[in-house]
Amino acid sequence: MDLRIKSVSAVLAAATLCSVLLCGCEPEEPFTTSHTVITAPTDATQPDPETLPPISTDEVPGTQTDEPDTVTQEQTEPVTEQQTTTAQTTPEPTTAPEKDPDIPDFTVDLSSYEKYMNPEDRDAYLILVNPSNPVGKDHKPTDLEPLVDTRPDRSKRYMRLYAAKSLEAFLKEARANGCKNVTVTSAYRSYDSQKEIFDGDVKKLMEKGYSEEEAIAIERKDTAFPGESEHQTGLAVDMHNLSSAQPAFADTYEAKWLAENAWKFGFILRYLPDKEEITTYVYEPWHFRYVGRYHAKRIYEMGMCLEEYIEYLANN
Numbered sequence: 097m098d099l100r101i102k103s104v105s106a107v108l109a110a111a112t113l114c115s116v117l118l119c120g121c122e123p124e125e126p127f128t129t130s131h132t133v134i135t136a137p138t139d140a141t142q143p144d145p146e147t148l149p150p151i152s153t154d155e156v157p158g159t160q161t162d163e164p165d166t167v168t169q170e171q172t173e174p175v176t177e178q179q180t181t182t183a184q185t186t187p188e189p190t191t192a193p194e195k196d197p198d199i200p201d202f203t204v205d206l207s208s209y210e211k212y213m214n215p216e217d218r219d220a221y222l223i224l225v226n227p228s229n230p231v232g233k234d235h236k237p238t239d240l241e242p243l244v245d246t247r248p249d250r251s252k253r254y255m256r257l258y259a260a261k262s263l264e265a266f267l268k269e270a271r272a273n274g275c276k277n278v279t280v281t282s283a284y285r286s287y288d289s290q291k292e293i294f295d296g297d298v299k300k301l302m303e304k305g306y307s308e309e310e311a312i313a314i315e316r317k318d319t320a321f322p323g324e325s326e327h328q329t330g331l332a333v334d335m336h337n338l339s340s341a342q343p344a345f346a347d348t349y350e351a352k353w354l355a356e357n358a359w360k361f362g363f364i365l366r367y368l369p370d371k372e373e374i375t376t377y378v379y380e381p382w383h384f385r386y387v388g389r390y391h392a393k394r395i396y397e398m399g400m401c402l403e404e405y406i407e408y409l410a411n412n
């Protein structure tokens with residue numbers, strides 16, 4: 097645990113700080129992003145029987161070519177038919193791409209996203225950021241990319257390249273499976289933007305009569321303290337189809353589909369309902385975290401939160 101956190105901190109410390117992205121909760125506009133369902137590629141043109149090369153007798157068992165003296169032109173025709181049949185049926189196993197058991201079945205063609213969903217360096221995104229493992233004020237990823245599924249009424253949201261591409265695949269597949277209007281409301285947040293959100297909420301609580309200490313304690317359960325948010329890593333995303341992130345999202349078909357299928361795209365549902373004591377955060381059915389498929393699948397199957405999984409790795 098300690099070693100991993102130290103190594104994670106070392107990676108994080110190497111990054112630099114960038115622009116501020118604010119997260120608001122303005123009313124949602126109708127979802128307008130379209131998508132294309134890509135069908136599986138059709139087979140290549142069947143071989144022309146006329147152009148097929150002759151097949152040796154070894155390849156066509158059962159033919160009577162061991163008696164060449166008695167074979168007439170008429171008799172050779174059925175052999176050609178047999179050759180054609182053989183040529184049309186046997187190449188199929190070699191031309192069809194082999195199914196990789198590690199690649200899940202998808203409704204749409206996501207092959208171009210595979211390298212992002214399942215990164216070659218499978219440990220590169222296993223970063224733990226929480227109140228016990230904060231990142232520095234100056235931490236900022238250097239490979240941030242705009243998200244195509246940012247909610248239309250928001251300013252552009254960003255994630256690190258591999259997370260951004262995997263999220264694109266995630267939401268393509270989600271739409272193809274009946275998820276409606278799920279869009280990104282928040283992703284990368286700088287230290288300063290997190291501080292702005294946190295301080296604003298604390299101020300509102302203090303206006304209701306709480307002391308500053310009380311207000312900070314209450315706010316910390318809902319919102320990460322600046323430097324303690326994994327949104328600052330560029331690997332976390334908030335997405336849903338409500339006007340603002342609310343627990344009611346958990347009851348929707350969309351939330352259930354996203355939670356069950358996230359691992360296929362390298363994501364985990366980060367703040368689980370039965371892990372609040374460990375994560376220190378309430379259940380957030382809209383908050384997903386990219387870790388890459390190898391770890392996401394194991395985390396999902398073992399029913400762990402990221403804190404438990406990293407401890408499990410350290411002990412095994």
Ligand SMILES: [Zn+2]
Binds near residue numbers: 333334383
């Ligand atoms: Zn979040």
